[in-house]
Every structure is written in structure tokens, then in C-alpha cells.
Amino acid sequence: MSEIGLRERKKQRMYESLSDIAVRLFLEKGYDAVSVAEIAAAAEISKPTLFRYFPSKEDLVFHRIADHQDEAARVVRAHPGAPLDALRLHFLDGIERCDPITGLNDHPAVRAFYDLLYGTPALVARLYAHLERSEEALAEALGGDLDARLAAGQVIAVQRVLAQENWRRIGGGERAEEARADAAVAAEGAFRALAAGFPRLA
Template sequence: MSEPGLRERKKQRMYRVVSDIAVRLFLEKGFDAVSVAEVAAAAEISKPTLFRYFPAKEDLVLHRIADHEGEAARVVRAAQEPPVAALRRHFLEGLDREDPVTGLNGHPDVLAFHALLYGTPSLVARAHGHQERSEAALADALGGDLDARLAAGQIMAVLRVLALENWRRIAAGEAVAQVRPDAVAAARRAFGRLAEAMPPHLRDRAPADTR
């Protein structure tokens, strides 16, 4: 894959800068207390320009997790092992490196961001769309039939619940080192049960389509 050109790099930089400014304001004052006009002024751009990049106010926050949309599908498509095994390995590797998406991260900025995300109803609702698109992409990677859609729903639910449990414990004051063994054990147990529940053609084979 070729490197993005200058124009695309500038566009991505704009996304990142404006999102960072917005998140900082939301953390300082609260999501509902900050207007889009205030974000645009802080970023030194016009409201129409801001809306060209972020169609909804919630997108200013969700840009932080946009890269993870479809991640499970990408893992499955790239793997040379059964889908559940590949996703289990990927999640456990995420725990090892304290990837924020696993919930096992105690950095104050990460905890504050998750508190903003999970504590704001409109953001939770918008994030549900992110979850649905990720689930649909995973179902397609698993074959696209009813079995694949059922499997994708179960897998995405497990990923979400595992991450939420880790974040809630750390947000409540537990240290990452204290949560880690339970997080690893819970992930192994959950993915083991997932594997048992999968139809044989999803449990035992590596994906044929590695687009």
C-alpha cells in the first residue's frame, strides 16, 4: 500500500487536531456545555469547515476510536488460524501492551476519555453505530450468512463486555497490575466459550478470503 500524499496527511492532521481540541474542551466543561461554535473558534476554523470534517458533534469524540472500526474483521481476514483463535490472540496481545481499546489502561487521559464516552448518552448512542458497523464487517469476513451474523454479534458483545469490565475496575481505583491477571483469565475463558459455541465451519477453519 502506498503512503498517503501530502493532501491526505494534511486532512488527517486536521481531523486529529480538531478532535483533540474538542475533547479537551469537553473534558474541561462537559460535552453538553460546549457548543460546536466554541470548538470551531478554539480550532480557528469556521463552523462550516468543522462540519465538513465532523458531520455531528459526537464525531469529534468518536474520531479517537475510528481506527478501531472494523478491526475484528481485519484481524479475521488477515489470519491463517480459526477466526476465534485469531481474535483471542489479538485481544490478549492488546492486554499485554495495555491497548486502551481493551480497557486495561490506567493513564489519566485514557480514563477521562472513557468516562466522557460512557458517561454521555448521546456519545453512547453514536458509539452504538460504530459497534454495529464493526459487527457487520466481521459478519462479512466470517462468510455473511446467518451463522456468521450470529457469531459476529456474540464476538463483538464479548469484546465490549471484557473492555468495559477492565475500564470500570480501573476507573474505580484498582491498579492495572491488579486487574491484569483477571482480565487475561476472563478473556481466555470468554473466548474458550465462544469457540465452543461456534458452528464447526467457523470454529475449525481459517478464513479463506484474506482480502
């Protein structure tokens, strides 16, 4: 492997390590109770070094879901002929796999992470910025015009609401396998409504 490849792998391992350390501390003590200095000390690096990897405290948490920010856009680009159908099938596949992003995952570590995310005001505010960027990326993939922006806003909102409903049921004590069938039915209905509203994308 080239020196550049080794350097990039080392850099990615540092991102993962710092995020893991920070999230562990946040779960143990609470997000607001943990300082950036404490995270840097736990990682045995300086604060300036930490900030070179993560410009903000919130970034340490969102690193875990950063790949999902342009996920919908990637799905559309891979299936340009029927974008809404591709997005529907992708979301249904996520439900089947209990992908945490669909809200249908009852693993204790996953639940703890999302309880942290949804239960911390600073992270909730950042989550909406994350969703706005997802919407912008999807709108661009759909063509970038007004119809594309309207459709992207609706798709991201639908996925968010479906995931939140699934998390509500899991948080209420249901097991993922118990809620899976209802979650799939709800997703099918929601995407049918989207297709009716945006027939050219169906």
C-alpha cells in the same frame, strides 16, 4: 513526496487537531456545555469548514477510536483459517499492551476520555451504532451468512463486556498491572465459550 501525499497528510493533521481541541473542551466543560461554534472558534476555522471534516459533534469524539470499528474484521481477514483463535490472541495481546480498547488502561488521560465516552448519553448512543458497524464488518469477514452474523454479534458483545468489566475495575482503583492476569483469564474463558458455540470458526 507528491502533492497528493502532502495534501492528505495536511488533511489528516487537521482531523487530529480538530478532534483534540474538541475533546479538550469537552473534558474541561462537559460535552453538552460545548457548542460546535465554540469548537470552530477555538480551532480558528468557520463552522462550515468544521462540518466538512466532522459532520456531527459526536464524530469529533469518535475520531479517536474510528480505527477500531473494523479492527475485528481486519484480524479475521489476516487469519482466515482460525478466526476465533486469531481474535482471542489479538484481544489478549491488547490486554498485555494495556490497549485502551480492552478497558485495561489506567493512564489519567485515557480514563478521562473513556469517562467522557461512557458518561455522556449522546456518546453512549453513538457507541452502540459504532459497535453495530463493527459487528457488520466482522460478519462480512466471517462469510456473511446467518452463522457468521450470529458469531459476529457474540464476539463483539463479548469484547464489549470484557472491556467494560476491566474499566469497572480500573475505575474502582485497581492498577492495570494488578488486573491484567484476571483480565486475561476472563478473556480466555469467554473465547473458549465462543469456540464451543461456533466450532467451525475455532
